[in-house]
Each structure stands twice: as C-alpha cells, then as structure tokens.
Amino acid sequence: MAQQAMQPSAGRRKTTGSLFASDHRPHPLPDILLWVTAVVGVTAFISGMFDNLHLLSSWAGLIGILTGLYGQFISVTTHERFALIMGLGSSAVGFYLGMAHGGLFGGVLG
Structure with a gap:
C-alpha cells in the first residue's frame, strides 16, 4: 500500500513549466x-x-523579423507559432515605420 502512494498516477501528465509547450516537452x-x-x-x-x-525601430524590426522567421521554421507547437506571429507582426510594423522615417542608415552614412 505504501508503494502505491509513492508512484505517480498513470493519468497525470508531467509538465515542463513552459507556457508554450503544449506537447509537454x-x-x-x-x-x-x-x-x-x-x-x-x-x-x-x-x-x-x-x-x-x-535607427532603433528599423534595426530592432529587422532583428525581430529574422529571429521570428527562424523561430517559425523550427517551432513545434501551435502556441509557439501563434506567439511568434504576434512578435513578427509588431517587428514588421516597427521595421516599416522605421524605414519610412529614415531607414537603417538614414543620416549616418551620408
């Protein structure tokens, strides 16, 4: 009886602590x-x-776009993909606004 209490139940899932890991890995x-x-x-x-x-918005947007695209390429779960799309969208908007206001090197190289 004491050994049964020590063993985890078969129906309980082991969680990893990550909010976005819906496959529990x-x-x-x-x-x-x-x-x-x-x-x-x-x-x-x-x-x-x-x-x-x-300068900040265009470079930060470019970095966000690149990391978000690579994250989409290697993501495993739908939760990760959803959050990456949200970050990609805000990165793209910031990048485009930064490009419209002066670009990546606006005023620095010329």
Missing part, C-alpha cells in the same frame, strides 16, 4: 527565439511611432 531554442522576437518586436513597434528613433 521542453523546447528551449524556440522559447528563446519567441521571447527575443516578442521583446524586440514591442521595442520596434513603440519606437517606430517616433520619427527620431528610426
């Missing part, structure tokens, strides 16, 4: 790419609203 690289894309995307989106921050 760890995905460290897609999770890192997801968070980098999200943080850089929000930075690009917010800084894209200001004309004088075009």
Whole structure:
C-alpha cells in the first residue's frame, strides 16, 4: 500500500513549466527565439511611432523579423507559432515605420 502512494498516477501528465509547450516537452531554442522576437518586436513597434528613433525601430524590426522567421521554421507547437506571429507582426510594423522615417542608415552614412 505504501508503494502505491509513492508512484505517480498513470493519468497525470508531467509538465515542463513552459507556457508554450503544449506537447509537454521542453523546447528551449524556440522559447528563446519567441521571447527575443516578442521583446524586440514591442521595442520596434513603440519606437517606430517616433520619427527620431528610426535607427532603433528599423534595426530592432529587422532583428525581430529574422529571429521570428527562424523561430517559425523550427517551432513545434501551435502556441509557439501563434506567439511568434504576434512578435513578427509588431517587428514588421516597427521595421516599416522605421524605414519610412529614415531607414537603417538614414543620416549616418551620408
């Protein structure tokens, strides 16, 4: 009887602690790419609203687009893909606004 209490029940799932791992397996690289894309995307989106921050928004947007695309390529679960698309969208909007306000090298190289 004591041994039965020590063994985990067969119906209980083992969780990994990741919010985005719906298959209950760890995905460290897609999770890192997801968070980098999200943080850089929000930075690009917010800084894209200001004309004088075009260097920050265009470079942050470009980095967010590249990390988001690679994250989409290696992602495993739908949760990861959804969050990556949100980060990609905000990165793209920030990138395009930064390009419209002066671009990647606007005013620095000429």
